[in-house]
Amino acid sequence: MLASVRAELLKLRKRPAVWVLGGVWLAMLLTFGYLLPYFSSPDSTVGPGASPLAELLPGNLVANTVGGYALFGGALVMILGALVAGSEYGWGSLKTVLTQRPGRLAVFGGTLAALGAILLAVVLVSFAVSAGASATLAAAEGLPIQWPPVADLVQGIAAGWLVLGMWCLFGLLLGTLTRGTALAIGLGLVWALVVENLIRASANALEWLDAVQRVLPGVNAGSVVAALGARGEGDGDGTPGVAAIVSGTQGALTVTALLVVFAAAAAVLVQRRDVL
Amino acid sequence: MTTSIIETQPGQGRQAAVPVVVARGLTKRYRSGVLAVDAVDLQVNRGEVYGFLGPNGAGKTTTMRMLLGLIRPTSGSVTVLGQPPGAPAGLSRIGALVESPGFYPYLSGRDNLRVLARYAGVPDSRVEEVLGVAGLSDRAGDTFARYSLGMKQRLGVASTLLNDPDLLVLDEPTNGLDPAGMADMRRLIARLGAEGRAVLLSSHQLGEVEQVCDRVGVISGGRVIAESTVAELRGQAELVVVATPLADAARAAAALLGESAVQRRGDALRCQIDPARVGELNRALVRAGVDVTELRRDERSLEEVFLAMTTQEVPDVG
Numbered sequence: 188m189l190a191s192v193r194a195e196l197l198k199l200r201k202r203p204a205v206w207v208l209g210g211v212w213l214a215m216l217l218t219f220g221y222l223l224p225y226f227s228s229p230d231s232t233v234g235p236g237a238s239p240l241a242e243l244l245p246g247n248l249v250a251n252t253v254g255g256y257a258l259f260g261g262a263l264v265m266i267l268g269a270l271v272a273g274s275e276y277g278w279g280s281l282k283t284v285l286t287q288r289p290g291r292l293a294v295f296g297g298t299l300a301a302l303g304a305i306l307l308a309v310v311l312v313s314f315a316v317s318a319g320a321s322a323t324l325a326a327a328e329g330l331p332i333q334w335p336p337v338a339d340l341v342q343g344i345a346a347g348w349l350v351l352g353m354w355c356l357f358g359l360l361l362g363t364l365t366r367g368t369a370l371a372i373g374l375g376l377v378w379a380l381v382v383e384n385l386i387r388a389s390a391n392a393l394e395w396l397d398a399v400q401r402v403l404p405g406v407n408a409g410s411v412v413a414a415l416g417a418r419g420e421g422d423g424d425g426t427p428g429v430a431a432i433v434s435g436t437q438g439a440l441t442v443t444a445l446l447v448v449f450a451a452a453a454a455v456l457v458q459r460r461d462v463l
Numbered sequence: 464m465t466t467s468i469i470e471t472q473p474g475q476g477r478q479a480a481v482p483v484v485v486a487r488g489l490t491k492r493y494r495s496g497v498l499a500v501d502a503v504d505l506q507v508n509r510g511e512v513y514g515f516l517g518p519n520g521a522g523k524t525t526t527m528r529m530l531l532g533l534i535r536p537t538s539g540s541v542t543v544l545g546q547p548p549g550a551p552a553g554l555s556r557i558g559a560l561v562e563s564p565g566f567y568p569y570l571s572g573r574d575n576l577r578v579l580a581r582y583a584g585v586p587d588s589r590v591e592e593v594l595g596v597a598g599l600s601d602r603a604g605d606t607f608a609r610y611s612l613g614m615k616q617r618l619g620v621a622s623t624l625l626n627d628p629d630l631l632v633l634d635e636p637t638n639g640l641d642p643a644g645m646a647d648m649r650r651l652i653a654r655l656g657a658e659g660r661a662v663l664l665s666s667h668q669l670g671e672v673e674q675v676c677d678r679v680g681v682i683s684g685g686r687v688i689a690e691s692t693v694a695e696l697r698g699q700a701e702l703v704v705v706a707t708p709l710a711d712a713a714r715a716a717a718a719l720l721g722e723s724a725v726q727r728r729g730d731a732l733r734c735q736i737d738p739a740r741v742g743e744l745n746r747a748l749v750r751a752g753v754d755v756t757e758l759r760r761d762e763r764s765l766e767e768v769f770l771a772m773t774t775q776e777v778p779d780v781g
Contacts, residue, residue: 193581194578194579194582201570202569203569278568279562280566282533282561283566283579285531285532285533285584286531286533286559287554287582288626290551290552408593408662462528462533463535
């Protein structure tokens with residue numbers, strides 16, 4: 188499978204869409220995670236606002252970095268997963284790959300491993316960029332730089348990787364299922380941005396719908412990052428998609444289970460379906 | 464690549480006894496009910512270039528996909544290089560180009576091959592070799608999206624050679640190539656066969672098939688309706704005799720060759736005759752006092768044979 192991983196990494200490394208999505212994510216992180224809150228902070232020396240400056244400082248690095256993973260970052264990597272799987276069908280490259288030496292599952296395993304590596308890199312770079320931004324703001328305000336404990340950092344990185352991995356595999360499954368990119372991305376975004384919100388909005392009124400929402404990808408991803416201290420939707424200007432609907436542990440377990448289900452379903456499709 | 468000579472066919476210089484592809488009763492019926500391939504029996508031997516002929520929708524590509532494990536047969540059995548279709552041990556010895564070349568448009572031709580080389584577990588140095596064989600070295604740095612159809616086809620053929628395969632499955636490999644490219648491709652395919660590899664070639668270019676294939680299978684409506692050498696498929700050549708008086712010529716020819724071997728059509732005779740006996744026939748005609756004005760061999764072209772066969776069949780697949 189190592190050969191498949193190397194091949195997939197070469198494809199991903201040279202694919203412009205990967206860099207575009209990564210760049211968009213980092214730009215969003217900086218803009219909505221630091222710059223806009225800073226310029227609107229009542230504590231900053233720049234201008235009035237509502238966000239407390241303390242939340243942008245290095246001590247709050249984990250919460251401020253992972254806050255966007257539940258919805259915005261998740262949507263972006265969902266697009267990545269759909270592109271990686273769906274375009275193989277659209278370009279006809281899957282048949283070319285599957286007539287090389289590795290079996291179907293080895294090729295699929297290579298894709299998973301390579302995506303895992305890319306996502307880990309995205310998470311690490313996100314934390315590095317957040318660290319740089321928060322340290323810069325602290326220095327600009329003349330405040331002491333106090334980093335979070337290493338254990339919190341590791342937990343945040345692991346949680347971020349898990350949440351992004353789940354969303355990415357959701358996209359990968361949709362791309363495999365639809366054998367294309369456009370429909371997969373459309374369905375994925377509608378699910379993440381519309382369907383889950385509608386279910387959550389109605390869950391208070393219907394008991395059975397409350398049970399349903401507790402197994403949804405976005406709800407559990409939001410609960411995981413909320414457990415890490417990210418400001419949620421109930422906190423005024425908190426991050427959309429972040430809400431402690433279930434506990435952090437339950438959220439992490441459910442996200443892990445969903446990740447496994449998405450991967451297994453996609454693997455079955457890749458293994459069993461005809462490649463036309 | 465070295466191979467042992469098992470059995471040499473006269474005039475071909477290739478061994479032809481070790482089966483590389485064996486399909487028995489291969490059938491594919493899609494969920495829609497369409498019967499794409501219907502009980503196909505197929506055998507391709509080592510060192511043989513096997514031509515797969517058939518009209519559009521006849522089932523050629525579906526058969527090839529089944530051999531490669533891309534499509535699962537509904538019924539029937541297949542082994543390719545002794546392995547079930549799609550098994551890594553078999554795929555590592557197969558080079559395949561099925562339908563249009565499928566590559567990554569954002570990658571250069573070279574990087575596309577590097578990706579496939581990694582999947583196939585062959586060193587990157589092999590990429591430059593096959594780029595050279597395909598005549599793409601000068602444009603290897605261009606992205607695939609900017610390639611012409613012919614260049615894409617060349618890259619597809621290059622990809623099939625990466626793992627130095629024992630079996631090549633080539634589906635319309637000359638599509639989009641200019642005449643020089645087609646000639647290059649024919650030479651390459653002939654050379655690959657001469658090197659002891661088996662080649663399964665589907666093509667609409669009947670002239671191409673005539674030139675490079677040792678045996679031909681004709682598929683129509685999902686069924687193999689004929690399989691033989693090109694010469695056998697075309698049938699024994701007839702000798703056209705134009706002479707006067709024609710009645711005397713017919714008697715003399717029949718006396719030499721037998722009544723059944725001589726037919727009078729219009730103002731000429733058509734004789735079934737061993738080419739080695741043409742001179743003997745000429746002398747007999749002259750001795751019979753006949754003025755011989757024309758003696759020529761008349762072979763049916765593969766195209767004539769193909770059209771005659773396939774227009775009698777009604778394809779049932781799209």
